[in-house]
Amino acid sequence: MERGKWNNVEDELWQHSRFGVIRASELETLGIGQTTTYRQCQPGGRWRRLLPGIVLLERSEPTTRQRVEAALMFARHGALVTGLQAARLYNLRAGPDPEFVHVLIPHKYCVRSSGFAVVERTVFFPPAFLRDGIPLAPPTRAVLDGVRRLRDLDPVRALLIEAVQSGLADPAQLRRELDTGTKRGTALPRRVLNEIDMGVRSVAEADALEIWHQAGLPTPHCNVVIVDSEGRYVGMPDTWCDEVGLAWEIDSNEFHYSKDAYAKTLARNSRYAAVGISLVQTLPSRLRVEPDAVIAELRAAYSVALARPRPPVHMKNSGATAQRA
Known part of the structure; x- marks a missing residue:
């Protein structure tokens, strides 16, 4: 296809995307065949494959927003962003930078994790909190989902203390959430909550x-x-x-x-x-x-x-x- 025609087509495709992220199946409904999509995601092409069935309509490295949109599209089923990535979107700065996008889906669905999208099925599927158009798990759930996957005490302390000091989470709510969900990875958070109960703030x-x-x-x-x-x-x-x-x-x-x-x-x-x-x-x-x-x-x-x-x-x-x- 000629460059000018490609530019016109891509302008239209961007209008159907989320920040340049789009499903390959959506491209097909817009007249872009699977062969063309595959070819454009290969070296020398104009696009980038982010996750199975998810395409970025440019070759550059995806932004944080594009990775989040890709993970939500990949997981489907009303997925919510949780964990460290959600903590960042709630403006918490403590703890390590997210290496992946952690999303929750209802337990009745089955989607396997892939690439930077970590998909967790949960019986206790929470309501969505919208931030800048992104559906997030509630702050308490998001923070605990993040620290449950950490193995070092310091980042667990830093993130939980910041969440409490900022008013985003309440120690009593955090304890209730720990008692409700999985017990895996809860030892360090419980230790930190005990310290917070004693008045520790850093x-x-x-x-x-x-x-x-x-x-x-x-x-x-x-x-x-x-x-x-x-x-x-x-x-x-x-x-x-x-x-x-x-x-x-x-x-x-x-x-x-x-x-x-x-x-x-x-x-x-x-x-x-x-x-x-x-x-x-x-x-x-x-x-x-x-x-x-x-x-x-x-x-x-x-x-x-x-x-x-x-x-x-x-x-x-x-x-x-x-x-x-």
Whole structure:
């Protein structure tokens, strides 16, 4: 076919596609025979085969949107995008970049995974949440489908903590979803949810919680508001030992690059000192590079705090809120 005629034909085909992605069967109904489609998807052709029966009407590498559209077309049956790809589409940035497009279909249908399309049949088929025209599994289901396939603790922590901190998912909802679906790959998510229940809000704080337990110190409280004897706000330490009035802050260098942030840290430390709170400050990097040294520092600080009178402060009701300074 002549170049000019091809351009006219492709303009029409694009109008019947989803971002340039189209089924080979749809091409046939539009007058493009199987032989022509096959030839155009070969080296030197104008198109690209993405998945069995799914064609991209250009030779370039597919975009994320085109891969998603291709996976949905391939799976059919009202498929929903879930897992890490759905998490990205919900604007979550933690965790590894998706290597494939994970889609759900009702259990009564049978479509095998192929290429970058991972098709999962499920008895618990959820309602669709539309984002930019893409049908997604609900946020809680999508995030858990993503972390169930991860084997390392850090990315599981990062994604679940971001989902909770952003308000996209609720810990109670995540637990219910874990109890409802498959039990495969749920051990790490359950561990992280236990940490979140204790107040952990970052991967560094989760590392700190492990070190605290290794140090053998009393039960820690994470991110609780501390007030003085008159109810005035003192601080919200990353970790608090209420028995002796010991605060542990995980302070990163990046945070202190800002003059305003540095000033807030100095003000916080002054409030701690004014009421007699013992303070330990640790860089996040030391939690993994020098865990034994950090444990020794915590134990020493606890011993000093234990030897002096406990300061007249207490934890504010956990249901209350205060601005961290």
